[in-house]
Amino acid sequence: MTALVIRGGHLIDPAAGVDALKDLLLKDGRVAEIAAPGKLKQTEGAEVLDATGLTVAPGLIDMHVHLREPGQGYKETIATGTAAAAAGGFTAVTAMPNTLPVNDSPEITRWMQAPERGAAIRVFPVAAATRGSKGEAINDFAALKSAGAVAISDDGCPILKDSIMRETLAAAARVGLSVIQHAEDTRLTHFTGGRASMNLGPTSFRLGLRAMPPEAESGMVERDIRLVTELRDTHVHLHVAHTSTAAALAAVHQARRNGLRVTCEVAPHHFLLTEEHVGLYNTNAKMNPPLRSAADRDAMIAGILDGVVDAIATDHAPHAVHEKEVEFENAPNGITGLETALGLSLRWLHKKWKMPLGRVLSLLSAQPAALLNLKGRGTLAVGSFADVVVFDPKAEWTYNARETKSKSRNTPFDGWTMQGKVRWTISEGRIAYSNPA
Amino acid sequence: MSLDGLSHLLARATALENEDPLLRNRILAKRRVALLFYESSTRTRTSFELAAKGLGADTTLVSSLSSSIEKGESLKDTGLTLKALGAEAIILRHNSSGAPWLLEEATRLPVLNAGDGMHEHPTQALLDLRTILAHLRPGAEALSAGTLDGVTVTIVGDILHSRVARSNMMLLPRLGARVLLCGPRELLPDLAANAGPGITVERDFDVALGQSQVVMMLRIQAERLAGQQLDLEEYKAGYQLTGPRLAAHVPTAVVLHPGPIIRGMEITAGVADGPQSAILEQVRNGVAIRMAVLERALTASEQGGRA
Numbered sequence: 001m002t003a004l005v006i007r008g009g010h011l012i013d014p015a016a017g018v019d020a021l022k023d024l025l026l027k028d029g030r031v032a033e034i035a036a037p038g039k040l041k042q043t044e045g046a047e048v049l050d051a052t053g054l055t056v057a058p059g060l061i062d063m064h065v066h067l068r069e070p071g072q073g074y075k076e077t078i079a080t081g082t083a084a085a086a087a088g089g090f091t092a093v094t095a096m097p098n099t100l101p102v103n104d105s106p107e108i109t110r111w112m113q114a115p116e117r118g119a120a121i122r123v124f125p126v127a128a129a130t131r132g133s134k135g136e137a138i139n140d141f142a143a144l145k146s147a148g149a150v151a152i153s154d155d156g157c158p159i160l161k162d163s164i165m166r167e168t169l170a171a172a173a174r175v176g177l178s179v180i181q182h183a184e185d186t187r188l189t190h191f192t193g194g195r196a197s198m199n200l201g202p203t204s205f206r207l208g209l210r211a212m213p214p215e216a217e218s219g220m221v222e223r224d225i226r227l228v229t230e231l232r233d234t235h236v237h238l239h240v241a242h243t244s245t246a247a248a249l250a251a252v253h254q255a256r257r258n259g260l261r262v263t264c265e266v267a268p269h270h271f272l273l274t275e276e277h278v279g280l281y282n283t284n285a286k287m288n289p290p291l292r293s294a295a296d297r298d299a300m301i302a303g304i305l306d307g308v309v310d311a312i313a314t315d316h317a318p319h320a321v322h323e324k325e326v327e328f329e330n331a332p333n334g335i336t337g338l339e340t341a342l343g344l345s346l347r348w349l350h351k352k353w354k355m356p357l358g359r360v361l362s363l364l365s366a367q368p369a370a371l372l373n374l375k376g377r378g379t380l381a382v383g384s385f386a387d388v389v390v391f392d393p394k395a396e397w398t399y400n401a402r403e404t405k406s407k408s409r410n411t412p413f414d415g416w417t418m419q420g421k422v423r424w425t426i427s428e429g430r431i432a433y434s435n436p437a
Numbered sequence: 438m439s440l441d442g443l444s445h446l447l448a449r450a451t452a453l454e455n456e457d458p459l460l461r462n463r464i465l466a467k468r469r470v471a472l473l474f475y476e477s478s479t480r481t482r483t484s485f486e487l488a489a490k491g492l493g494a495d496t497t498l499v500s501s502l503s504s505s506i507e508k509g510e511s512l513k514d515t516g517l518t519l520k521a522l523g524a525e526a527i528i529l530r531h532n533s534s535g536a537p538w539l540l541e542e543a544t545r546l547p548v549l550n551a552g553d554g555m556h557e558h559p560t561q562a563l564l565d566l567r568t569i570l571a572h573l574r575p576g577a578e579a580l581s582a583g584t585l586d587g588v589t590v591t592i593v594g595d596i597l598h599s600r601v602a603r604s605n606m607m608l609l610p611r612l613g614a615r616v617l618l619c620g621p622r623e624l625l626p627d628l629a630a631n632a633g634p635g636i637t638v639e640r641d642f643d644v645a646l647g648q649s650q651v652v653m654m655l656r657i658q659a660e661r662l663a664g665q666q667l668d669l670e671e672y673k674a675g676y677q678l679t680g681p682r683l684a685a686h687v688p689t690a691v692v693l694h695p696g697p698i699i700r701g702m703e704i705t706a707g708v709a710d711g712p713q714s715a716i717l718e719q720v721r722n723g724v725a726i727r728m729a730v731l732e733r734a735l736t737a738s739e740q741g742g743r744a
Contacts, residue, residue: 192663192664193663193664200628202631202632205626205628205629205631206632206633207534207535208553208554208555208556208557208600208603209534209535209555209556210555280535280538281535281538281539322511325511325513325539326511326512326513326539327512327531327533327535327539328533328534328535329533329534
């Protein structure tokens with residue numbers, strides 16, 4: 001494999017405590033050497049990327065992505081989804097198991113990682129907790145882990161039964177996997193003949209839409225935390241997916257104060273948008289959990305700034321155009337997010353709310369790597385995987401959903417101003433995306 | 438729509454109603470209007486159709502149960518098909534809130550909302566307004582933010598699922614009316630009071646009645662209860678409009694109901710047929726209002742859009 005030198009850039013590697021001008025040598029898929037500018041020792045024959053004026057950071061890691069394969073290749077494939085990820089600066093994503101069929105087997109887990117899928121970056125499958133994600137029979141987590149699963153989740157189909165959730169947490173703890181819960185008490189959000197389609201509040205009343213109370217999320221998080229408390233002597237780790245309500249975040253915070261291993265992620269749309277963005281039934285503002293109140297949105301921002309939030313994850317959920325061009329209630333949940341996460345995080349968290357760049361990047365790389373126990377990722381220390389993002393931190397640009405690398409373009413951020421333009425994304429030493437200025 | 442626009446619309450409704458039918462027939466002569474109905478309807482469908490025909494337009498009805506909608510055709514494709522067939526405006530009744538926006542975006546035609554899910558039923562609110570004005574402000578022409586000053590309208594019953602309630606609670610306060618919403622928690626969440634200015638929730642029916650000049654009764658929408666259970670006897674005890682109740686609290690108020698009425702449930706037969714009832718007057722006003730709305734949609738090309 002050819003060697004690659006990244007020269008003249010500003011290396012920010014929060015996990016390694018580096019924030020300085022550095023040259024990097026990447027070789028055989030790993031970081032081989034880091035040195036002061038011009039001081040690399042063994043650069044012969046290496047391709048050189050000039051990163052002068054650019055930021056060099058560990059490749060981003062999105063721990064909540066729907067790649068739609070197997071089964072729904074018309075929305076996204078592993079190849080197109082990872083191409084979008086690479087364009088967004090990501091070098092690893094975890095693929096949720098709500099595929100068709102559900103990823104509840106070592107065979108599917110392996111299939112998703114096979115070279116034939118044409119992934120541009122690393123894909124780490126999350127395997128289903130229960131058979132078919134039906135919330136009844138627990139899968140063989142040891143077998144799923146050895147097939148490559150990095151976490152357990154029935155994402156989209158929350159586990160309602162206490163006994164099954166307790167067993168899932170305990171069994172996952174035994175094999176050292178985290179359990180990621182999509183926290184939604186569906187007894188409060190599903191009804192005869194359909195599902196609620198936005199947050200419960202004055203807006204949903206005005207629009208005449210059936211709605212999800214915030215308690216559907218926070219109540220489930222509180223239930224899960226009770227179960228974690230019961231299992232506290234094990235290695236149990238509960239990770240709350242796409243946290244969207246102030247009450248759920250407060251519950252996570254309290255659990256952590258009580259010494260429990262409970263973590264959470266927040267999606268950019270939940271720290272930027274509110275239920276008002278549904279506007280006149282914009283289906284690209286429909287997702288689950290839904291956009292919440294301004295108070296909830298503000299709580300997400302505060303949680304990120306205060307360090308209560310452990311990771312930023314996109315919940316990238318591609319859907320075909322025709323699926324979203326329907327009545328709001330009939331439209332599927334979800335928006336794409338891989339290409340906008342960095343640009344939005346830098347513009348809002350870093351520039352607007354003055355969060356140090358290193359902390360923003362950490363939420364997008366080092367912290368998810370630690371949560372998922374991805375060894376050698378989320379850092380660029382010598383010996384780590386050569387997963388790198390190189391971006392121009394000052395560049396402002398406008399996102400155009402029609403130019404996406406994803407198969408879908410269901411995003412509410414079309415036309416939004418982004419900050420930080422990705423120049424190169426390097427996955428295990430290979431250039432997965434390049435867009436030189 | 439501005440208050441001037443509303444005044445003009447109401448004036449046109451009256452003018453069109455009084456117009457010589459042969460002259461009126463020329464206003465939209467041979468224009469093509471499609472009625473696209475995803476839900477059953479008696480009053481709204483018939484009065485829109487009579488209104489369109491009264492202005493000389495050709496109408497065609499597509500209903501979800503006897504069309505390719507049953508085969509899975511989307512709203513977008515159904516709309517594009519109607520447009521290709523020459524429809525110049527579509528009157529849409531749909532079970533999903535917001536459907537008119539989708540149809541308008543897909544077809545770029547004027548879409549008249551004949552009721553969308555639990556959201557709005559604008560022409561119903563307009564005909565209700567016409568009925569209220571006829572009783573309380575006879576002869577009023579130009580509307581203003583004070584036209585209905587001192588008027589309290591109580592809307593009673595299944596507010597949660599009612600597009601009629603939403604349209605009225607948005608419209609009437611703009612003219613100075615106070616809207617009281619009345620019903621049990623299952624059918625009237627507290628947050629309804631935040632839907633707009635001039636709206637108050639009053640759970641006690643008798644208290645609400647005592648303050649009202651207009652009482653608008655609503656049907657319990659069994660088709661939208663979606664598994665919700667309701668004790669109907671308890672409901673009737675609390676919220677049925679009966680003769681004695683009316684006599685005790687509001688012997689002069691105007692009684693409205695958008696229909697269909699379920700006699701013996703939200704309203705007794707005696708009240709529905711009684712002297713304070715303006716229910717059939719509302720129905721009659723529907724044709725005049727819908728003529729005005731259709732005229733506006735199809736002749737003021739730069740306006741277009743939803744009624």
